[in-house]
Amino acid sequence: MSSNQFLAYDYPLLGAFWTMMWIFLWILWIILLFRVIGDIFRDDSLSGWAKTGWTFFVIILPFLGIFVYLIARGRDMGKREQQHARAQKESADAYIRETAGSAGTSDADELAKLSELKSRGEISEAEFQQAKQKVLTS
Structure with missing residues (x-):
C-alpha cells in the first residue's frame, strides 16, 4: 500500500488563483x-418604512x-x-x-497666582500688568 498522493498536482496554480479570486470577491x-x-x-x-423595505430587499434578495440600491441611491452614498x-x-x-475647558483654571485663579508671584517679588509690576492684560483678554 504505497499509494502516494501528490495534492499539489491535483490542484494546479490556476485553480489556486481562481480560489483566491473567489475568496476576494466574496469578502468584497x-x-x-x-x-x-x-x-x-x-x-x-x-x-422607517423605507428603511425596513430596503433592508428587507437587501437581505432577502x-x-x-x-x-438596485446602488443604482437608485448610490450617488448620494458618499455625501x-x-x-x-x-x-x-x-x-x-x-x-x-x-x-479641556473644564480642566483648565479660571481667570480668577490665574490672577490670584499672578498676584502671589508679584507679592513674593518674583515678577515686577510691569510683568504683572502685562500678564494680567493677557489673562483678561483671553
Missing part, C-alpha cells in the same frame, strides 16, 4: 453589503437588492458618508473643547 461582497446596510440606517431622509464623518468630528471637537 460582504463589505459592500455592510456598507449599503449602514447607509440605509444612516440616511435621515428615509422614513442580496444581489438584486444591492444592485452621506462625508456628512456622518463631519458630524462625528464636530462632536469629538466639541467634547475635547468642553473637557
